[in-house]
Amino acid sequence: MRNSAVALLLVALVLTGPMPASADTTKSAPADYHIKAGDTLGVSVFGEPTLTDPQVHVVPGGLIGLPLAGQIRVGGLTPAQAGRKIEAALSKYVRNPRVTVSIQAVGPVDVLVLGDVKLPGKYTLQAESRVTDAIAAAGGLGPTDGPLPVARLESSDGKITQVSLQGLLHDGDVTQNVHLENEQTVYIPSPNIINVQVLGAVDHPGDVALHEGDRLTMAIARAGDSPNAQSDLNHVQVRRILPDGAVQSTTVNLYDVLKSGDLSKDMVMQKGDLVMVPQGAGRQDRVSPATGILYLVGRLMGLGL
Secondary structure (H helix, E strand, O other), X not given: OHHHHHHHHHHHXXXXXXXXXXXXXXXXXXXXXXXXXXXXXXEEEOOOHHXXXXXXXXXXXXXXXXXXXXXXXXXXOOHHHHHHHHHHHHOOOOOOOOEEEEEEEOOOEEEEEEEOEOOOEEEEEOOOOEHHHHHHHOOOEOOOOOOOOEEEEEOOOOOEEEEEHHHHHHOOOHHHOOEOOOOXXXXXXXXXXXXXXXXXXXXXXXXXXXXXXXXXXXXXXXXXXXXHHOEOOOOEEEEEEOOOOOEEEEEEOHHHHHHHOOHHHOOEOOOOOEEEXXXXXXXXOOOOHHHHHHHHHHHHOOOOO
């Protein structure tokens, strides 16, 4: 009954939450809104109708293309900042250009959903999506026992927001159903704790406490994967004792798993698992998808990695 009630409330919140993809989202973009790929801009050049375009699409990489100015990177800028950057580009051809940039439509958002959900991974959601939309996209919450956990949201600039899922999904407090930002990570911890061992080339080898449903990346992030560890994340081995007493050994290439974005191959840890992280032979490339995700996971768990 508990899971059914939560599911029904989640459905209701999802149905009333996000705006359709075709909706006009201009009014939802404040002056300090940061432009991202997928947005549609209006670019007005005073006194130059041939250079004015009410429908300029921001392509991947945050780029737009304009007559005379050519390609300009506006991703991450506010409309006012984008206008000044366009003015600088046009000043080579137009005397004292005056440019106004407006947000005509807000594009979709990409979010990474991790932790105690059925289908963790990266999802593209409609503009104005909320926490419940991210949970629904990931297949709903995993098993729970007791009060629902507090979800942690981290923005691309490192800002962390906490959302009480007990208040949102159990008590119906819709103020907890906050809007999602582009490139935001949603981490939902499990209420149950399990212990695994992480040995080898990590900062703190030994027993590691995890939330039930946490994955291999969580275990390594908690054990520490600093450059000093010289970890070889291409050949991480997980040893597990099966119910019949047999030992199952699995080798995981975390670089490939996280580079592809297929987090379903990031193993869910079980109580008593043994994780062996070999040391790399020679200099390792520390700027990698795996290292970035491990750093993010560490921050979300409050480890300060």
